[in-house]
Structures are given as C-alpha cells and as structure tokens.
Amino acid sequence: MEEQYRQWKRKAIGELAAGYGAGAGERVDMQTLASVERRLTYNDFKASVMQGDDNGRLLNYVNANVIFQAGVDYESKPMVVFCACSLPSPREVDYDRLLNLIIFRLDEFVESDYTVVMFTSGAQHNPGWNWMLKAYGRLDRKYRKNVKNVYVVHPSLWSKLVFRILGRIVSPKFFAKVAWVDTLSQLANMVPLNQINIPQPVYEYNMKVEHTLRVPTSPSGRHQQQQQQQQPNYPMVSQAQQQEGGEQAFGLNTYVFGVSLEPLMLSNGRYVLPRPMRECIAFINHQGLLAEGLFRRSPPSTALRAAKDGYNRNQAVDLSLAGVNVAAVLLKLFYRELPEPVFSAANYEIVRALPAASPRTETGEPSDVAKQMDTVRARYVEEVILPSLKTEYRVLLCFTFALLSMVARNEETNRMTAYNLAIVWAPNLARSANPMLDVSMCAVGPGAATVGSVVQIMAQMFDKVFSHEIDAILGADADSSVDKARAVLDIVDRMNSGQIDGIQLAPPKLPPRKKQVTPVEKDTESKDIESKDEDEDEDEDEDEVQIFTDAESESPSSLAVGPVAVTKTHDDDGEDEGKKQSDSEDVAAKSIETSAEPMQVDQESQGQSQGQSNKESS
Numbered sequence: 001m002e003e004q005y006r007q008w009k010r011k012a013i014g015e016l017a018a019g020y021g022a023g024a025g026e027r028v029d030m031q032t033l034a035s036v037e038r039r040l041t042y043n044d045f046k047a048s049v050m051q052g053d054d055n056g057r058l059l060n061y062v063n064a065n066v067i068f069q070a071g072v073d074y075e076s077k078p079m080v081v082f083c084a085c086s087l088p089s090p091r092e093v094d095y096d097r098l099l100n101l102i103i104f105r106l107d108e109f110v111e112s113d114y115t116v117v118m119f120t121s122g123a124q125h126n127p128g129w130n131w132m133l134k135a136y137g138r139l140d141r142k143y144r145k146n147v148k149n150v151y152v153v154h155p156s157l158w159s160k161l162v163f164r165i166l167g168r169i170v171s172p173k174f175f176a177k178v179a180w181v182d183t184l185s186q187l188a189n190m191v192p193l194n195q196i197n198i199p200q201p202v203y204e205y206n207m208k209v210e211h212t213l214r215v216p217t218s219p220s221g222r223h224q225q226q227q228q229q230q231q232p233n234y235p236m237v238s239q240a241q242q243q244e245g246g247e248q249a250f251g252l253n254t255y256v257f258g259v260s261l262e263p264l265m266l267s268n269g270r271y272v273l274p275r276p277m278r279e280c281i282a283f284i285n286h287q288g289l290l291a292e293g294l295f296r297r298s299p300p301s302t303a304l305r306a307a308k309d310g311y312n313r314n315q316a317v318d319l320s321l322a323g324v325n326v327a328a329v330l331l332k333l334f335y336r337e338l339p340e341p342v343f344s345a346a347n348y349e350i351v352r353a354l355p356a357a358s359p360r361t362e363t364g365e366p367s368d369v370a371k372q373m374d375t376v377r378a379r380y381v382e383e384v385i386l387p388s389l390k391t392e393y394r395v396l397l398c399f400t401f402a403l404l405s406m407v408a409r410n411e412e413t414n415r416m417t418a419y420n421l422a423i424v425w426a427p428n429l430a431r432s433a434n435p436m437l438d439v440s441m442c443a444v445g446p447g448a449a450t451v452g453s454v455v456q457i458m459a460q461m462f463d464k465v466f467s468h469e470i471d472a473i474l475g476a477d478a479d480s481s482v483d484k485a486r487a488v489l490d491i492v493d494r495m496n497s498g499q500i501d502g503i504q505l506a507p508p509k510l511p512p513r514k515k516q517v518t519p520v521e522k523d524t525e526s527k528d529i530e531s532k533d534e535d536e537d538e539d540e541d542e543d544e545v546q547i548f549t550d551a552e553s554e555s556p557s558s559l560a561v562g563p564v565a566v567t568k569t570h571d572d573d574g575e576d577e578g579k580k581q582s583d584s585e586d587v588a589a590k591s592i593e594t595s596a597e598p599m600q601v602d603q604e605s606q607g608q609s610q611g612q613s614n615k616e617s618s
Helices: 002-021 030-039 042-051 057-066 095-106 129-138 141-146 157-169 184-188 200-209 221-229 239-249 261-265 275-287 301-312 324-336 345-352 368-388 391-409 418-429 435-441 451-460 467-477 484-497 519-551 572-579 587-617
Strands: 067-072 078-083 114-119 147-153 178-181 556-561 564-569
Touching: 057 067, 057 078, 057 095, 067 095, 067 418, 095 129, 141 147, 147 184, 184 200, 261 391, 275 324, 275 391, 275 484, 301 324, 324 418, 345 368, 345 435, 368 451, 368 467, 391 418, 391 451, 391 467, 391 484, 418 451, 467 484
Parallel strands: 078 114, 114 147, 147 178
Antiparallel strands: 067 078, 556 564
C-alpha cells in the first residue's frame, strides 16, 4: 500500500505542475509543489481512492456486498465475509481500485485476531491470475499473521488450484489455516451461521449439494463439543443440589457456562450473580471503561480459553493478567451459551411492535418530536418487552446494562457508542431456529424494530428502562439523586467482597410477565372486556344515584369497604338488622352484608323522605 501511496503523490504533483504549465507561460514554483507534497497525507490518498470518479458508489457496494463484517465466531473473533458472487465485472470496474477498497476494509480488523469466511460459489466474474498474485503480494504480514481461520465455502476446482499453487509458492504456513467447507451445514458447526447474511446465489448453489440445511441446536455446535472433549470430564451436579446450594453447588463438579440461569442465580430465595459475570463486570468497571474498542476487539484464543476453563472448574482467575478484552468477551460468551436465549422467536413479535423513532434534524440533533418518540420507545421496552422475560434474565440484564451505560458515557475515549454496543451485543442475545431471521433481528437503526434497537435503547436510557429492576435491587437506597448505574455496580462490588450474599427482590417491584395469548383467546378476552365495560357503566350510574342520596342525609358517617369509602346513614332499622348477625358467621360474609347494607338502608330512607315530601306538597 505504501507503493500505491507514493505513486498517487507523484501523480498528484504531476497534475499540479501541469496545471501551472498550462497557464500563460507561468514558471513552476518548486517551493509551492514541495509544500503541497508535504500536505498530501495517507488519509488524503485513502479518501481519494474511496471517493473515486463515481462519488463513492463503488465503496458502498464493496462494503455492503463484497466484503463485510458478520458478527463474531465462537471465540468472539470478528468474522470478515468475502462473497465472490458479488464481484463486479472487470470491464465496468477498475480492479486495482477494488483491491484498494478491500484492503481498506481489512485494515479495520488486522490489529487483532479475526476469521475469514469466503463464499466462492455463484461467482460470475473470476479475477485473473495476475490480480490474485498482486492481491496476495499486497496483503503483507500483518494481514496474514492475525487471521486465525480461513473457511472457503463451496470451493471449486479453480479456487482449490489457486490456493494450492499460492500455498506452495508463497507461504505454506498461511495456507495451513485454510479449511475447505463443502456445505453450509458444515459451516454451521464452525461459525455461528445466524450472524452471517448469506447471499442468495450461495443458498441456491447449496441446494444442489444438500437438500436440508442443518444447524446445530447447541449455541456452539461441534466447536463447543470439541473443546469440552479436551477438558476433564467432571460429574454433573443434580438440579436439586443446584437449587439447594445455588452457585456454591457449582464447585469442581460442573460448568457455569452453558447452564440455565435459575439454578445459577437463585440461592436461598436470593438472587446471586454468577461468578464470571460479577467478576468481569467489576473488572471492566474499574479498569476497562476507557479501553478503545471495548467489546469489539477479540483477545488471544489461548487466554480466553484458559479464563473460561478456570471459571468452569471454580478456580481463581486473574483478569488483570488476562486483560480487559478477555473479561469483555467472557460477558458476551456467557449470554451466547445460555440454553435459553434472552430473546427467542417467541419474543420477536413483541420486539417488532417497537415504535419507530422520528428522524433527526439536518444538524443531527434530535427534535422535540424525536425526543418524545425516544421516551415512548423506552417506555415500550420498559412496560412490554422486559416484562415478557423471566425475572432472572431481567436482573442479569440490569447489572449488565448498568456497565454498558457506563461504557457509553465514555464514548469519546473508548469509541463505543450505544449504537456500536448494540451491534456487538445483539447477536449474543437473540437466537432462534431461523438463522436469516436472527440476522435481520440484530440490525440496528432508527426505524428498525429489532433486538439491536432494543439493546441500543437499554444502553442509552438505562435509568428509564430498568426503573422497576433498579428499585427492586437498590431498595431503600433507590434515591432519585443517586447515579443509578453506579449504585447498581456498587452492589456487584459488595457481592465480590462478601459483604452481601445476594439480593432480595420484593415481588411488587418487578412488573408481571406478559401472558402470550393466541388469536382465539384474544377474541374471547376482547368480548369479555366489552361485557365487563357495559357492567361497569351500569354500576357507575347506580353509584352516582347512591352518592347523591348519601349527600342528602343529615348525619352521615364513613364506612370503608375495599379501596372506596361508602357513606352510611344512621337508621335504627339498619342498626337492629346489623345486631341480628350471628357471631359464628365467616368474616367474608360479614363484609359482603356490610357492603350491601348501606344500599338497602339508603333506599328505605329515600322512600321515607320522598313520601314525606309528597304529603307536604299535597
């Protein structure tokens, strides 16, 4: 790339000198050309290549269709997808500029480990040998060193021949990382297929190879099974022991990753954060909030595997040695390996009903309408989406997004806005049996009703969305002047220090879960509501007459029945009738008779007063 940069500078200087010479015989000022050459930086060269002669249209096409990022693999390394079927025609596009754009895209990932997935099927335009050799020569050591896996999907005879020749001639060590993948079902066992937007030509070719696409039911598929086979086979703890001992039951005998939340978090009626969650949250809160690219950069595979194995064996894990990126990936890995995801296919319909955000102004600032819609969206997440989740999931999300909100506050330093956090976190929270549906539900955008938008809202408006959970966790300490995110994270520190062994949640604090009803039940329920509303209207008319009659009584006294105060008149007949009640009657029967008594007494007094007034008028 340095050679291309120098060539571009020479070309730019030559055009500038030609411009001077094209004037009225003016002499070229070499000092001016030298100063211009010094001001031409690499960023200028990059911007010029990206802009091109088509106003950046090729750049947008390449980033959206040819090479793009598709989430992370099972070890939280970024996945870079290359689609040969989307390569444009060499007659219409300059392939040298195309190569520069591809390399610019790779520059975003080469600083850390990454995985490459290449779809070679469905290609209509195959690049020539000269271009392939030039491309490999341009990809210097920093690109080849940090790539850990290259999965070539649907390899043709031509692609295998190219890779083998280049592997023997150029770098045998690099091509040892290449794996041939014949079907998408095989690829699903190597990388999370639900995070890749697979082009339609690749699907069509795959149907010729296999009739049914099989996706592993476990979160990590065969990759996770291979890792577990390398670890000692510890006997599992029974579910009764897990419920009895909570987290303490998970000693040297079982795993904490890939385990249901209920036995992990419930201990003697209290909610306890799993050990990897609370230690990683506390470590990032104190030492990693300013780390650039937090939750986006992947750590070394060996360090990540060692930390995960240490937690599974209940051993001490020194996160200061492992690094902040290991702690960040462990948090995402814990959610991703849950047997039941946070957002499953059953929650997608509720998420799709999320109100759309209003567009921003031309300056990018939110208008008054946009601010109101943001509040409406946050309220929908608070009152509809979160109540559809189990209590242990809501508690765990509350602690997690308290950390994410703190990360978003330092976006100027760590470059992780709420939008960026939603991009890297949504694939870890959503999972169903339809990979393509999961990919669409993880999209992030102002008008998108997706899990990604929900994650962005929860990170941006943590205090509003998790108000019920915060009040339940903090209890009496939930003061309006307190920084809620910091207060929740202080609870994590107290758990780690042993000051508290868990949190006791009051049942009224958390709103009840929304019941999922079928369309038939909805119709029945709507009819019941209509009939109930009619009955309530009739009751309200009777109550108005009753209140008016009570107001005319001479010496009223109040009698509280339920939440409403009913007025009762002093009447001898009513008092005698109340004395006739037996002491052995049930308390509920007494309440019913007492609540019905004022209506009867008031009707008698109303009849007496009406008869007396008739006599006076006559």
